[in-house]
Amino acid sequence: MAEEKHPPDSAGGLNRRVFFVKLGLGSLSIAAAGTAVFAYQFLSPNVLYEPSPTINAGKPGSYPLDSVTLDVNSGIYIVHSKEGFFSLSAVCTHLGCLTAWKPDLGIIACPCHGSKFQQNGQKIEGPAPKPLPWKRMWVNDDGDLMVDRSTDIGPMQFVRV
Amino acid sequence: MAKRVIQYFDDLRDTRLWRSIFRSGTGSSTLHRALAIQQNVFLHLFSTKVRRRMLSFSATWYLGTLTLGTFLILVITGILLMLYYHPSVPQAYADTKDLQFVVSSGLFLRNLHRWSAHAMVFLVFAHMFKVFYRGAYRPPREFNWVIGVILLLITLLLSYTGYLLPWDQLAFWAITVGSNIASAVPLLGNKIHFLLLGGNSVNANALLRFYVLHCMILPLMAIFLIAIHFWRIRKDGGLYAHPSEPATLRAKAAAGQVAQ
Numbered sequence: 001m002a003e004e005k006h007p008p009d010s011a012g013g014l015n016r017r018v019f020f021v022k023l024g025l026g027s028l029s030i031a032a033a034g035t036a037v038f039a040y041q042f043l044s045p046n047v048l049y050e051p052s053p054t055i056n057a058g059k060p061g062s063y064p065l066d067s068v069t070l071d072v073n074s075g076i077y078i079v080h081s082k083e084g085f086f087s088l089s090a091v092c093t094h095l096g097c098l099t100a101w102k103p104d105l106g107i108i109a110c111p112c113h114g115s116k117f118q119q120n121g122q123k124i125e126g127p128a129p130k131p132l133p134w135k136r137m138w139v140n141d142d143g144d145l146m147v148d149r150s151t152d153i154g155p156m157q158f159v160r161v
Numbered sequence: 162m163a164k165r166v167i168q169y170f171d172d173l174r175d176t177r178l179w180r181s182i183f184r185s186g187t188g189s190s191t192l193h194r195a196l197a198i199q200q201n202v203f204l205h206l207f208s209t210k211v212r213r214r215m216l217s218f219s220a221t222w223y224l225g226t227l228t229l230g231t232f233l234i235l236v237i238t239g240i241l242l243m244l245y246y247h248p249s250v251p252q253a254y255a256d257t258k259d260l261q262f263v264v265s266s267g268l269f270l271r272n273l274h275r276w277s278a279h280a281m282v283f284l285v286f287a288h289m290f291k292v293f294y295r296g297a298y299r300p301p302r303e304f305n306w307v308i309g310v311i312l313l314l315i316t317l318l319l320s321y322t323g324y325l326l327p328w329d330q331l332a333f334w335a336i337t338v339g340s341n342i343a344s345a346v347p348l349l350g351n352k353i354h355f356l357l358l359g360g361n362s363v364n365a366n367a368l369l370r371f372y373v374l375h376c377m378i379l380p381l382m383a384i385f386l387i388a389i390h391f392w393r394i395r396k397d398g399g400l401y402a403h404p405s406e407p408a409t410l411r412a413k414a415a416a417g418q419v420a421q
Contacts (some may be wrong), residue, residue: 035309040356043356043359044355044356045359045360045366048360049364049365050361050364093343095337095338095340095341095342096340097337097338112334
């Protein structure tokens with residue numbers, strides 16, 4: 001208690017002014033970091049009023065053999081091939097345009113920048129960097145084809161009905 | 162004998178009200194004319210004195226001034242368009258159609274906004290080419306060049322965000338493609354895409370975010386930087402004039418003839 005003095009330049013050069021400057025800058029840094037976190041959290045919506053990723057594509061019987069059907073609203077293809085059913089993303093892997101099935105050429109083509117894909121999503125030519133991903137597909141208890149757009153699966157996983 | 166019109170103006174400028182607003186006083190002396198610039202909040206950004214040759218058309222082609230002109234047209238027409246436009250998915254396209262076909266002078270204002278936007282992008286580039294090829298970006302003006310580059314980016318972002326607002330097919334796919342370019346940023350790409358659109362796809366949140374960016378955030382940033390841009394012209398020694406340029410040579414020749 002008796003030793004409590006205030007030397008002008010105590011150990012480590014920490015006098016009162018330096019201490020308060022450091023305290024101030026430290027508080028400002030913490031506040032700035034908090035503001036950054038606050039801003040990021042505020043700008044990221046916690047609830048999205050977007051369509052459900054799960055699609056009911058209807059009865060398998062409505063898709064004839066060797067057909068490719070585009071669902072414009074959900075951005076997926078329902079393909080009925082000889083090996084079985086599968087679902088393919090219709091969103092181009094280049095910049096997100098909606099691709100189109102060209103029945104006369106037997107390919108999927110993107111109108112924006114000319115990417116071409118095979119019926120199974122394999123890339124024929126760019127600028128798309130990746131093939132069109134396959135989407136998880138199953139048949140529900142009512143016998144309807146269901147597609148989960150948020151889940152990519154590996155290619156050649158056919159659904160047989 | 163009746164007073165001449167100009168004398169009424171002189172009397173007006175001697176009134177107490179006028180003098181309370183404009184403190185520089187009346188008169189045509191160099192001091193008064195300098196004070197009129199220096200004591201005005203808007204004009205004080207500019208130099209109090211400018212050499213006549215630097216104001217010649219060939220020196221700058223007035224490209225910077227013309228860019229400011231288009232910006233002012235865009236602010237005024239933009240505010241008027243905001244009075245009839247709702248940034249919501251059910252209404253945005255219908256409001257655009259209403260502006261086109263129903264609102265009095267809506268077609269004129271929308272077209273003026275659109276053409277001025279195109280003109281501003283063109284003029285900003287022309288301004289930068291002119292500054293670049295004259296070498297007017299060199300020290301001590303290098304910082305003002307940097308501000309100019311940021312203003313170019315803001316101009317392009319204003320064009321890009323305004324592109325979405327009509328909410329037609331062109332707008333939707335242009336922003337789908339454009340925002341997917343942001344996804345190509347390493348590591349943070351998808352986060353930036355999500356924050357920019359306020360979701361995973363171009364939807365109601367994206368429309369509102371682009372509206373706020375277009376009408377509020379980007380114009381305020383532009384006005385802030387334009388003020389610094391003009392103020393720096395004065396601080397960096399006034400408008401640039403190169404000794405070998407025709408305008409400067411003509412001014413020298415004219416001065417020589419007067420001297421003779």
